Amino acid sequence: MQKRQLFAEMLAAAPLLACAMGGASGPKVGYEIQGHLGEVIVNPYETDPLTAIIRNGGYMIKNAKVTVMPKPNGVPISYDVSRRMLLTHGGVPVFGLYADFVNTVKVDYTRIFNGKEESFSDTYKIYASPIYTDAQGLKGQVSAMPRVRPVKVDPEFKDRLYLLNNAADLAGKAAHMVWNNPMGGALEWSFYPQNGIVDTTGEYRWYMFTQPIYNVGEPYLGGDMMGFRQNKDGSFTWGYGQRYVKYDLMGRQIWNRRLPINYIDFSHAMDAAQNGNYFLRVASSNTKLANGKNVRTVREVIAEIDQDGYVVDEWRLFDILDPYRSDVIKALDQGAVCLNIDASKAGKTLSEEDIQKLNESDNYGDIAGTGVGRNWAHVNSVDYDPTDDSIIISSRHQSAAVKIGRDKKVKWILAAPRGWKGELAEKLLTPVDKDGKKLVCDDVSCEGGFDWTWTQHTAWRIDEKSAPGIVYLSVFDNGDARGMEQPAMPSMKYSRAVVYKIDEKKMTVEQIWSYGEEAGHDWFSPVTSLTEYHADKDSIFVYSATAGASFDINTGAFTSAPNPNMQEFRWGETTPAVEMRVESTTGYQAMPVDIERAFEKNAGSRWVSLRFAAR
Structure with a gap:
């Protein structure tokens, strides 16, 4: 009888324990959002570290255009993004980041929510890590990638x-x-x-x-x-x-x-x-x-x-x-x-x-x-x-x-x-x-x-x-x-x-x-x-x-x-x-x-x- 009562008390206390360990359950999201969409995921598919996806945040998006701003005397990369790519990647795909650099990325798009369309022009700051590849152990190697x-x-x-x-x-x-x-x-x-x-x-x-x-x-x-x-x-x-x-x-x-x-x-x-x-x-x-x-x-x-x-x-x-x-x-x-x-x-x-x-x-x-x-x-x-x-x-x-x-x-x-x-x-x-x-x-x-x-x-x-x-x-x-x-x-x-x-x-x-x-x-x-x-x-x-x-x-x-x-x-x-x-x-x-x-x-x-x- 005492064991059953103790078990019942533990079940009753479970929500309080969950709150104590990880906070209350519910819709709260803890990731940072820079613009009017969702989170930024760098290297989303694990093989291309100079790419990112700006997740759609649950909205529908269309007419997206990405511009990766250049370094001084550099070359901008700018491209339109098709609906197919927006749907495939669950957001806006970003290509062409500089390595070991805080990139400035401008994204123009139309967001659709509850039948209402709004146009935005967001600017993101996205850091990409230094280039990394396996070293070869050879005396002639001086960089991860050829200069x-x-x-x-x-x-x-x-x-x-x-x-x-x-x-x-x-x-x-x-x-x-x-x-x-x-x-x-x-x-x-x-x-x-x-x-x-x-x-x-x-x-x-x-x-x-x-x-x-x-x-x-x-x-x-x-x-x-x-x-x-x-x-x-x-x-x-x-x-x-x-x-x-x-x-x-x-x-x-x-x-x-x-x-x-x-x-x-x-x-x-x-x-x-x-x-x-x-x-x-x-x-x-x-x-x-x-x-x-x-x-x-x-x-x-x-x-x-x-x-x-x-x-x-x-x-x-x-x-x-x-x-x-x-x-x-x-x-x-x-x-x-x-x-x-x-x-x-x-x-x-x-x-x-x-x-x-x-x-x-x-x-x-x-x-x-x-x-x-x-x-x-x-x-x-x-x-x-x-x-x-x-x-x-x-x-x-x-x-x-x-x-x-x-x-x-x-x-x-x-x-x-x-x-x-x-x-x-x-x-x-x-x-x-x-x-x-x-x-x-x-x-x-x-x-x-x-x-x-x-x-x-x-x-x-x-x-x-x-x-x-x-x-x-x-x-x-x-x-x-x-x-x-x-x-x-x-x-x-x-x-x-x-x-x-x-x-x-x-x-x-x-x-x-x-x-x-x-x-x-x-x-x-x-x-x-x-x-x-x-x-x-x-x-x-x-x-x-x-x-x-x-x-x-x-x-x-x-x-x-x-x-x-x-x-x-x-x-x-x-x-x-x-x-x-x-x-x-x-x-x-x-x-x-x-x-x-x-x-x-x-x-x-x-x-x-x-x-x-x-x-």
Whole structure:
């Protein structure tokens, strides 16, 4: 009886105890409200610390506009916010805060409550924390993100924002997970990501805090982040290791998926195509050779995946091209076979005897060589052409851009003629001048201001200037093995950004613009990089992503990290309207960011090229 009475007394006292511990229950909210809406949440999705959401406070909102006020001599960021984005984020999304700074953010909007509409113009003070990423433990690292130094910015380009997709050097934490490292491991590459967006003063206005979605020591959460593209809805797609993902510019996950089990080792390229699907550059997880052996292949499969993650088609390039064409591979500088940079092999090449010994061996994997299961193709870009349901790929180790149809038949090849045989030789494009006259060429070079591309990246169709049967193609010509040889001196090497016009009916190609040879060796990028057209300013954007490294004049080996060069040219001009230098980092790709596409209601309907521009 006494126990029952004591229990009853405790129940009666429970509300008083609750009040004593935490205050009375009810509608009171303890968070601070600055304007006429709700609370401010910085880094709402945990991966983008220079973003925030001003919650709607329970009101309906429309006609919202955000302006992040600049620092002295800085660049403001201003954009309209669509109803879709207001509803998705439960308030006003704020993008472009300065790090370690009390930002002034002006928000104009209409608030609706009980059928009454009121217009407000609120000013918020929002502090964003310093930029933080994992340190690499390397003596050359001096900052969390690479520093960016503007050299030249013409007035009409001052509002540009550029995404930098770079990679830190291989850190000790990752080294034992990389399977092409001498120690062996589980990942093809695992360079810690350095992804950020800078304005034209060199200030970071966004960066990716990757820890919530990335772990350099886990094979299914690590890898090298590559292939960034801005989709028509303003979101970004890219991949890393064994994953391909889609996030919006605020860091909200749309999907984050493992590769389909038939494939492994995403790198370089993920094209958001006009047909709504995604074209991923992957490799086969299990292919049987003619000798009965089973191998994992290396960077020569294109998988087409729909928005639900189903594989709808694939291009197995070892069945389409010639995996034993060795002419370019024998001329490659073995010190810089894309990301496998080994200074001890700088300037060295492979002989025919080396190739034959390799083919007779059981050595497979990420090694320069011929045959399925070796790095014979090294495809680093894929682009869909909706006019004839085809893809255009860039094969670094064939120094070739190739167009392939849905029927898996080659339509044309943009490459030097040496080494192509049979039906493939019949698909080579013929170089012509501006009047359509055939140029004088041998099997590795041409007269008349024309050159093929060598170990190139980003063979992309310029959608806005192309038409059915006519393809304008932008390419970054890295320039290693130019003319299928190594020059007498490493300092003789140079890279180019180049645009071609291809007449598919006549099977001809004209070089209509190039830049780089005149810039010399200081602009030379042995690996990575990008060339891309942007319609909003009728410009060519170029990222010479591994330029500017110090090297030993005798061996050609790197003695310091690269200092990438980011430039934007008005169409047809060879003097840059924008030039910015990125200091001490291995760059992969960079590209302008379309903020309006990310936040405005009409962005999707304005989107034409499907392309946003990444290694």
